[in-house]
Amino acid sequence: MRTIVSALAASTILAGAAGAAEIYPLDRATILAKSPFDFKVELDAAHGEADIAVTVNGKPYAEVFGQPAAFVAEETDADGATLGSALILRDLSLAEPGRYTVEVKAGDETKSATWEVYATAEAPRVRNVIFIIGDGLSVAHRTSARIMSRGMTGGKADGRLAMDDLDHMAFIGTSSTHSIATDSANTASAYMTGHKSRVNALGVYADRTPDSLDDPRVETIAEALRRTTNKAIGIVSNSELQDATPAAVVAHTRRRGDKAEITGMFHEVLPEVMLGGGSAYFLNAEVPGSKRKDDKDYIQLFRDAGYAIATTREELAAGTNAGRLLGLFHTGNMDTWLDRNQLGKGTVDKFPDQPGLVEMTAAALDQLSRNEDGFFLMVEAASVDKMSHPMDWERAVLDTIELDHTVALARDFAARNPDTLVVLTGDHTHGLSLIGTIDTEKPGDDMREKLAVYDDAGFPDYVDADGDGYPDSLEVKRPLAIFSSNFPDYYETWGAKLDGPFVPAIQDGDGRYVANEAYKDVPGAVLRTGNLPRDNDTAVHAVDDVVLQASGPGAEAFKGYMEQSDVYKVLADVLALGTDQK
């Protein structure tokens, strides 16, 4: 996740210097028939336009594509050094399904790419899709949430999570176009466009030029829904709305950090429901709390577009008769379930009336279900990831329980509206494992010896007397013991972080992350020397597969191992996005 901007710049330059012709979309791309996308050819050297020969299935490309591409004699890097010639054709679309082999020849350079253009069912099988992403959701989050929420006796769970009873399941490969490792931008983008991309990229293939907004675009699901249906679109997250996962529904940028521009991209699509944090990028630069650099007032622009605006849980609960709803409950990322409901830490003192993910999803379903043509709703539980990075396991697991309650709500909606497909998945995983419990009552000060494994682990003693599915307190005698496979230098404190979200490492004067001394004097704290490179501030994403689950019409298509980009094909098929339904 923590990808360094300078590395991005360097990689852009290296891609040119290393030199190889490239075709976008990349070889093996799968493309929804009739969906617009940008075609680009990058050549390593400068060539005359007449010296570049491009064929598609053996015919001149302009004949197949219907028009010629724009010729760029020389692309340049950030320092003005030449990168070679290019051809760019924006908004190309291919109506005829089948295999398209693109062959490029220019001087000594040759490159070939084959795309599969796919059709969909002619008629939709579902009216509604609820696509729920637990950001970073890994198997250990699920196991821990089940044990913490429902308990366990005699080796059998005392109850089931709502996600445990979804009907179909697949393993999902999350890797990016340039690396087995991945981030929330390219992974969410693969779900929402059907195209894999590079770390930090949303709705584009990552090209070699420094401009983050000129990369070859692919169609997002929101754009496809607008093009082919009259469905309403909803986006719910407890992160900033511009954060990678919610942004992936609408955005096109090489750099997920282009949050001011991403806000504008939401305004271009105008999803009927948008609920989350990130108001700082809606406020013009004059307003304290704004993170914009210009005078654009997106609060007003969305009001002008017919949106009702809610800024607190109370305002959200009041409902609206407006056709469009924008809920902005925080200038930045919203607080975790633990901080909102039990501890009042984080930024809850500043934003005391934030709705939870379940309430936001309920409000979104209420609003979206008024649309007679149905809806597509993307819900993200963002803090599962945001708390797994700093290894704040209790916050991550409690937010997984909140995610599960959201799944329960979606399943309940689907039970009443059987033409609804419910999907639950992660975008990528984390390297955490649940390995036992911590026996806090074992005598002695050496916390390591209190880690109870194998037979000693026993069962944790969380209590849920009020039956809300959450433990009444984290201050128990035998909490879960969860650890990360990878970490920066940090002080292990062997328990829930009751004073606020954990901050394991901070930067030293040389830019290296070192253990945060704030935890040095916590009783029992032990310094763990990191195994990550020292420029990593927190634990990183794992490359491990994600488990996707689904129920409803079309859910049977999710099975075995699937690439993340193939998930989009299933959505496109059940929604019949290859057919004009307007």
Place this chain on the structure above:
Amino acid sequence: MTQNLTRRSCLPLLAAALSLPALRPAAAASPDLSFAELYSSFSALGLEFSDKVKQLTGRKVSIQGFMAPPLKAEAQFFVLTEIPMALCPFCSTDADWPDNILVVYLDRKQTFTDPNQRIEARGTLERGSWTDPETGFVSQLRLRGARFAKV
């Protein structure tokens, strides 16, 4: 809405700030400000500066915090935060600043400190949206003509 300070309008302020230490004795004279006192209200539609910040605008104040890793070694300003920054918004595309930051413009070059080190910065409090001409960094609240010391 606070008035947007132009570069021209803040120069006299800066000059005034620089002359102050000569006119009056030592640090004790600067009123203290804390991060908890910066805003009187928080809303998704914007924050409101506290009365104390409004009263102290244009005056010399002291505030304690931590230096965020600087944008570049020779930058003329640094970002002061309430707690040490775990993320580097200058270097990471998905990291972002907290709401309550203070930008500190130094009156002379000082060696940047370890971000773990608590410091006290003293300078003239300036409020209003300001875009740093060199870096494009936008701030709402600043110290001008500032110096800092380890606490």
